[in-house]
Amino acid sequence: MQKTTQQIIVGLGERSYAIDIGVGLLSRTPLFNVLPHQILIITNTVVGPLYLDQVRAQLASHHVVVHTIDDGESAKSLANYGAIMDTLIQYNFNRDCAVVALGGGVVGDLAGFVAATYQRGVRFYQIPTTLLAQVDSSVGGKTAINHPGGKNMVGAFYQPQGVLIDTNCLASLNDRDYACGLAEVVKYGVIADAEFFAWLEAHVNQLNARDSGALTYAIQRSCEIKADIVAADEREQSVRALLNLGHTFGHAIEAAHYDTWKHGEAVAAGTVIAAKLMHQLGELSAADMARIEALLQAFQLPVRAPKMPLAQWQAFMQRDKKVQDGTVRLVLPTAIGAASLRPMADWQVIGQAITAMSTTND
């Protein structure tokens, strides 16, 4: 099957960078040769005990400081941002230092914002350890922390200088977080690559078993698709919005049920609603709609949304960043491998799709 080590370049002119993907890269990577002397590693209480020793062993001749944050979304906070700035200043880190994120999307988003702003910007490297971070959040340069008034309210576009993906890290991930990453993988197939979608359908068993060859290819293809989209539209003025397939519906589910629904699960249920809506409009075939639902389900993801009053859906969806002049704009699949961003003003039509794809016994 596929090669077990891959490199992808995110083409952004002089800010271009490489994503290295492979089995066991944490203990045999060239990334560590290019790091400067002063390094701040940001990790959390779950990932640190699992992988920090491996990373530190590669950096024996460097001056390494580690800042460990708590686990969970609430750690992407202004308070932790401030505490990390205190650490950098306390240890006299200068502009030649590097910030390394070792963890999932929470650590990556926070560390990236730290790197973007410490002394107006220092070098930043990502070592993503969740599948979601490996295929999505570590690529593309969106960094952010949360504010009590909203998620990702404070942030910056700031590209890393390198991304190192070791598929071995996924062995310790729990089943739900693993499936959440697969929801984003399916997204890439739906919006951009019918052949990849078919490959996923053919490799469900290998991916559910976390086979490293299949994973390396799935991560590689996902990163390639995201890298191409980011290279074409870094600041989300156009095609980058397509990466939000299923997300406008998903965010409404997350907002209403943040304690029980994970992001990838909400995106999966949201993707099925988007497919249904397009089918209702006569622009997506029943067969393609069924394939999308079946693949998400095969990856152990929920394909029905929780029951919520339409007014609640509408209130949450109207907060979406893509709303323009009061009208929601939804990413909708036109076929497997193609999607478009559509303004949708008719809430009766949207509501029909939501109702059809919500659980009846909630």
Ligand SMILES: NC(=O)c1ccc[n+]([C@@H]2O[C@H](COP(=O)([O-])OP(=O)(O)OC[C@H]3O[C@@H](n4cnc5c(N)ncnc54)[C@H](O)[C@@H]3O)[C@@H](O)[C@H]2O)c1
């Ligand atoms: N910047 C972007 O473009 C972008 C895109 C998507 C999501 N995000 C952000 O990413 C975050 C979600 O990322 P996530 O799903 O990785 O969440 P996360 O970072 O909270 O990780 C999920 C869980 O897995 C644990 N974990 C991480 N690596 C592990 C490993 N190898 N083994 C065992 N456990 C491990 C974490 O401690 C956590 O409990 C959100 O804050 C979201 O806003 C950002």
Ligand SMILES: [Zn+2]
């Ligand atoms: Zn997402």
